[in-house]
Amino acid sequence: MTKQYRWAILGCGKIARKFAEDLKLLPNAVLYAAASRNLKRAQQFANEIGFEKAYGSYTELVEDPKVDIVYIATPHSHHHEHALLCLTHKKATLCEKAFAINAREAREMIACAKENNTFLMEAFWTRFQPAFLKATEILESEKLGKLKMVRSDFAFNAEKDASQRLYNIDLGGGSLLDIGIYPIFASLMALGKPTEIKTHTQFGFTNCEESIIMSFKYANNAMASLVSSFASHSSIQTEYWCEQGYLRLNKRWFANAQISIWEKGMELEEVVPVEPIEGKGYQYEAAHVMQCLDAGKIESDMMSFQITLDQLEILDRVRADAGIVFPKHDFKSPNENELLAKRAE
Template identity: 35%
Template sequence: MTGVAGTDKVKWGIMGTGWIASQFAKDLNHAGNAVKAAVGSRTQESADSFAAEYGFERSYGTYQEMLQDPELDIIYVATPHPFHKENVLACLEAGKAVLCEKPFTMNGRQLEQLVETARENKLFLMEGMWTRFLPPIVQAKQWIAEGRIGDVRLVKADFGFRIGWEPEGRLLNPELGGGALLDAGVYPISFASMIFGEQPQHVWSTANIGETGVDEQFSVLLSYSEGRSASLHGAIRLNLSNEAVIYGTEGYIRLPFFLAGKEAYLHVNGQDEPEKFTDERTSIGYAFEAEEAGRCILEGKTESPTIPLDESLEIMKLMDTIRAQWGLRYKFE
C-alpha cells in the first residue's frame, strides 16, 4: 500500500460516529500525512451528519459499504469495545489496514485471531494507545534512555473517575464490557509495559465488583525481573490522581494526568528544582498516533515499533490474568 497516489498521505475511514470518533476526527486536521476520506455508521443520517461536521469526503450508512470503498488506506475502529473483534476482522477481510481504539478486544483469545489474520494478509494493525505518542511521555522515555534517573525500579500509575449511577450505561453494563479494567486500567497497565519493556513475573490484584457485576475499582501489584515493580490502580466510581511516577535510583519523573497532560517533571537526586518539559501542542493528541499509523503504512510496515502487536497481545493476556483472579468473566466467555 502506497497511500494517496503520488503523495505522502493516506486516506482514512472512521468506523463509528460516537464521542471517541469525533475526538479522533477533529485531530486528523493536525496529522500531516492524513486525508479525511470517509465515515461509516449504522445509519446514513448519522454518517452524513458526522461527515458534514468534521469534513469527510464521503459517508456510508453501513460499515460494509465503507469497507467496499477502494480508495481507503486505513480504518480507525471507534466502535464500543465489545464489537472490536468483529469490526476489525471485517476491515482486515476487506483488505484494509486498521487502527483500533483501546482496548483492542475483550480478551487475549479474540486478539490472537486478529493478529493472526493481519499477519496472514500482511496488513497493518495497531492498537490505538495514544498515550505512547504524546510528547511528555516521549520525553520521559528519552530521559530514562539518557540515564537521567538511573535504573528504573518502581512505576506508580492510576486512572480513575467517578461516573454517576447509571446501571444501564455502558460503563456499568457487563454485557457491554463495562468496568474499570478495560476502560481505565488498560492505560496504567500499558504504561508499565512500556517503561519496563517486558511483562511481569508475578501478579497480585484485588477489585471491588459492584452491584451490576462489573469491576468498579481495582488495584494491581506487578513484579518484574531484578526486583522491579509497578503499583497500578483504576476506577470508574472513584476519582484518582490520574498521574504516573517513574522512580529510579538517581531520581524520578512525574507525569501529571499522564493520559493527556502537557507536562513532565524530571527530579534528579541532589537538585533543588525539577526540570520541566512543556508540550506546546495545539491538537488533542490523537494526531500523533494517526501520523504514526500513516507513516508505517507509507513505509510498508505492518506493525508499529512503538506498540507492536506482540506487546498488545501480552497486555491483553495480562488483563485476562487479572480478571481471573477476581473470578470475573464476560458472558460470551
C-alpha cells in the first residue's frame, strides 16, 4: 500500500495556492495544514483549497507531530529562516526557489538538513517538467552535435509598486532572483558552471535591479546569453544552439512547453511530441519528494544539494559583477555604500 504523506504549506500566497491545487492530483498527498502569520488568512486559504488545519504561526505548524512535509512558499528573503525552523523540527522540507538569497545561506540550510538527517530540496519545478527532461535527453544524445550556445529569456512588465515583493529590496526584490534564476538554471543544467561572467544591469525606482543581461563563457568555449526583466515583455523561450542544428523550448519554456528542433538539411522545424499534463505541473516535484522519502533519502538525486549550491554560487557571482546588494543578507563589502549611493542618484 502506498504511504500517505501529510503536507503543510508555510506561507499562503499565490505560488502556495498553485502548488496546493496540484497536490490534489497526487493520491498519496494529504492536504493537512496551512500556516500564515495571519490566522484569518491561513483559515481562508485552508478552507478554499481543502486543508484540514490552519495555523496563525509557523512555529505552531512545525510543532504539529502529524506534519510530514512542509512546502515553504514565503519570499526568498525568509527561506533561510523558515527552512532552519522546519529542519530543526525534523520536517521534510521542499523550499521554493530561489532557495536562499546567497550561497552562504544555502550552505547553512544544507548543513542543517544533514545534521538533523532530514530531507531538503529546492522546489525548482522546471527540473521535473516532461518537456525539460525531453530537451535534456536530446541535447545529451548529441543528435544535434555539440552544444555551443544557450540563449534564454524571462521578462514581463511588472507593476511598479514599492510595497510589493518584486521591488522590495528587503524581500530579495529584483528580476534576478525571481525570474532570472530560470535562464541561469537552463544554462547550468546544459553547460555547467561558467568560467567568466559579464553583466549589464538597469536598476529601478526602489534601487532594486529591474533588468539584467548576463553573458557567460565556459571552459569548453561554449557561451550563454541570458536575460531577465520586470520592465518589458519577452517571448520567454530558451534556445540551445548546436553544431548541427538547434532546439527551442517555446513560450513559457520553464513549464511543460512545446519543443521545436531544426537539423542541418531540414527545410522546416520539427515539433517534438511531449506528454500532456494535468494541472500546472507542480505535482511532479511534490511526487519526487515523496519518492525520495519512500526510499529513505534526505537529498534528491535529480535536484541535488550540489545543483542548488552551484546555482547560488553563480547568482552570487552575477550579483558581484552587477553590483546587486541585499544589505540585510550580504556581508558588507568595501564598495557597498558606494554602490547604493550611485543607485540613489
